[in-house]
Amino acid sequence: MDKQQFQQDLIGWFQKEQRDLPWRRTADPYQIWISEVMLQQTRVDTVIPYYKRFVEKFPTVESLAQAEEESLLKLWEGLGYYSRARNLQAGVREVAEQYGGIVPSTRKEISSLKGVGPYTAGAVLSIAYGVPEHAVDGNVMRVLSRILLIEEDIAKPKTRKVFEQAVTELISHEDPSSFNQGLMELGALICTPTSPKCLLCPVRDHCEAFHAGKETELPVKTKAKKNRNADFAMVAIWSGNKLLMEQRPGKGLLAGMWQYPMLELTAPLEADEIGELYAEALNGSLSDVEKITAFKHVFSHLTWNVDGYLAKAEEFTPPENMKWVTPEQLENLPIAAPVQKMKTALEQRGDVAK
DNA sequence: AACTCGGGGGA
DNA sequence: TCCCCAGAGTT
Numbered sequence: 001m002d003k004q005q006f007q008q009d010l011i012g013w014f015q016k017e018q019r020d021l022p023w024r025r026t027a028d029p030y031q032i033w034i035s036e037v038m039l040q041q042t043r044v045d046t047v048i049p050y051y052k053r054f055v056e057k058f059p060t061v062e063s064l065a066q067a068e069e070e071s072l073l074k075l076w077e078g079l080g081y082y083s084r085a086r087n088l089q090a091g092v093r094e095v096a097e098q099y100g101g102i103v104p105s106t107r108k109e110i111s112s113l114k115g116v117g118p119y120t121a122g123a124v125l126s127i128a129y130g131v132p133e134h135a136v137d138g139n140v141m142r143v144l145s146r147i148l149l150i151e152e153d154i155a156k157p158k159t160r161k162v163f164e165q166a167v168t169e170l171i172s173h174e175d176p177s178s179f180n181q182g183l184m185e186l187g188a189l190i191c192t193p194t195s196p197k198c199l200l201c202p203v204r205d206h207c208e209a210f211h212a213g214k215e216t217e218l219p220v221k222t223k224a225k226k227n228r229n230a231d232f233a234m235v236a237i238w239s240g241n242k243l244l245m246e247q248r249p250g251k252g253l254l255a256g257m258w259q260y261p262m263l264e265l266t267a268p269l270e271a272d273e274i275g276e277l278y279a280e281a282l283n284g285s286l287s288d289v290e291k292i293t294a295f296k297h298v299f300s301h302l303t304w305n306v307d308g309y310l311a312k313a314e315e316f317t318p319p320e321n322m323k324w325v326t327p328e329q330l331e332n333l334p335i336a337a338p339v340q341k342m343k344t345a346l347e348q349r350g351d352v353a354k
Numbered sequence: 355a356a357c358t359c360g361g362g363g364g365a
Numbered sequence: 366t367c368c369c370c371a372g373a374g375t376t
Contacts, residue, residue: 039371046362046370080360083374117373137371157355184371193369194365224368253359299360337361358375365368 001148006206007172007179013202014182017189019044022051029103029128030061030092036123037088037115041081044188050079061103064089065096073256073334082255082336087115105129118164123180132176134167136160139187140180145219146191149208155222227298231265231305233274234342237286239315242324244282245333249321253299258333260308260342261322274309284316293345297338308342310349 018024021044023035034054038047054075058064064072067089076085091113095103103124104110111121122135141154141163148166152159172179190197198210209215237244237260246261248254263277275289293308315324325333335343 036371037373041359041370041372042361043363043370078361080362081372083359084372087373115373119372123371135371138369139371181371188371221368226367255359297361301358356376359373361370363368363370365366 001206003170006170006203007174009203009206010182010186011172011175011178014178014185018181018185019189022048022055026055027128029105029124030095031055031059032128033091033103033116033120033124034088036120036127037084038079040084040120042079046079050075061092061096061101064092069256070332070334074332077257077334078337078340080337082257084115086256090114091116103128105131107131107133118160126171126176126180130176132171132173134164134171135180135184136163136167137184139184139191140167142193142219143183143187143191146196146209146215147203147207149212149214149218151218151220153222154219155224227301227303229303229305231268231307232262233265233269233277233307233309234260234262234339235274235278235286235289235309235311236260236342236346237278237311237313239313239324242315242326243330244313244318244322245325245330246322253302254336256334257336257339259335259339262306265307271309274307275311278311282316282319282322284313284318286311286313288312292349293342295338295341295345297341304338306338306342308345310346 023032026032035047035051038051057075058067069086072085072089073082076082094113095101105125107121107125110116110124119135119137122133125131125133126135141160144150144163144166145154150162152162186203190201196215198204198215201207204210207215209218244261245258248257248259250256261278261282263281269277271289271291275286279285289309289311291307292310295306297304297306318324
């Protein structure tokens with residue numbers, strides 16, 4: 001491996017072929033940090049609109065530090081992994097209070113911020129500050145497993161260290177940003193998981209896997225185990241022009257997000273039985289219970305099978321984690337994708353109010 | 355080291 | 366279907 005030549009080929013290609021992405025138009029470490037958090041386990045095309053809205057509404061450390069959690073989650077709605085948003089704000093508040101609003105530029109300091117792990121630390125340091133630090137994500141492991149013919153299982157946690165060491169040895173000290181981004185851009189555009197475009201690859205000559213004809217056998221990755229199932233009833237309960245909404249607990253799946261009141265079902269039930277079940281849980285009675293939809297929502301580790309119902313009630317004092325809202329107020333509550341599916345079913349049915 | 359945590363796009 | 370995505374926190 002001619003390290004010098006590899007760096008030059010990679011960086012030269014990146015500077016010529018890189019995509020025009022919103023976060024590549026800023027040098028602000030705060031905004032680059034935002035992009036890196038959003039990009040965790042999330043595709044570029046998905047992130048773009050979220051990133052634009054986010055930096056428009058919260059352009060500075062101060063603005064995000066002062067934001068209400070509900071408006072923060074509303075901006076994050078649909079992007080998933082909602083703890084990222086809360087951790088980001090916690091980290092930003094630390095920067096505001098402990099670092100005078102300046103994102104720190106050493107690995108030790110930036111890694112101490114909430115939500116900033118080994119990858120994000122290296123990404124912000126190299127891209128925003130030009131520090132030659134490794135930033136190893138899934139792309140980098142795939143690309144380097146091929147280039148260096150590394151056959152260790154990339155699903156194992158400790159394997160990441162092997163790649164961090166490799167990057168530390170290979171990284172350009174003249175342009176760490178282009179080097180790290182070049183590896184990731186190569187993974188996204190050329191050195192893809194299936195059918196890599198080796199004939200278009202700018203570093204093909206340096207690639208041991210291509211040389212050995214093993215590019216499709218790498219990386220080695222053991223399979224993830226499959227997920228569980230759970231059944232739920234979700235009921236839109238109207239009282240006059242108000243809907244009953246429930247906030248999920250502050251920890252765990254979809255923490256803090258809002259939903260139509262849900263109950264986990266241990267056995268399949270009829271519509272009239274749903275009414276009794278909720279009456280017990282809510283300490284208020286339902287009428288006109290009607291099933292309006294059924295759908296499945298797949299999370300990475302779990303699948304929800306949801307039956308959606310419509311019902312009426314006399315307004316009653318709800319439990320602590322619930323409140324009555326008008327349709328207008330509902331628009332300001334952060335809801336996750338499965339709840340959005342129910343909301344869409346309601347709207348398409350035409351039962352907007354009453 | 356294993357598990358949790360979202361959602362969507364592409365093969 | 367299954368994979369995988371610019372991963373991090375918790376246990």
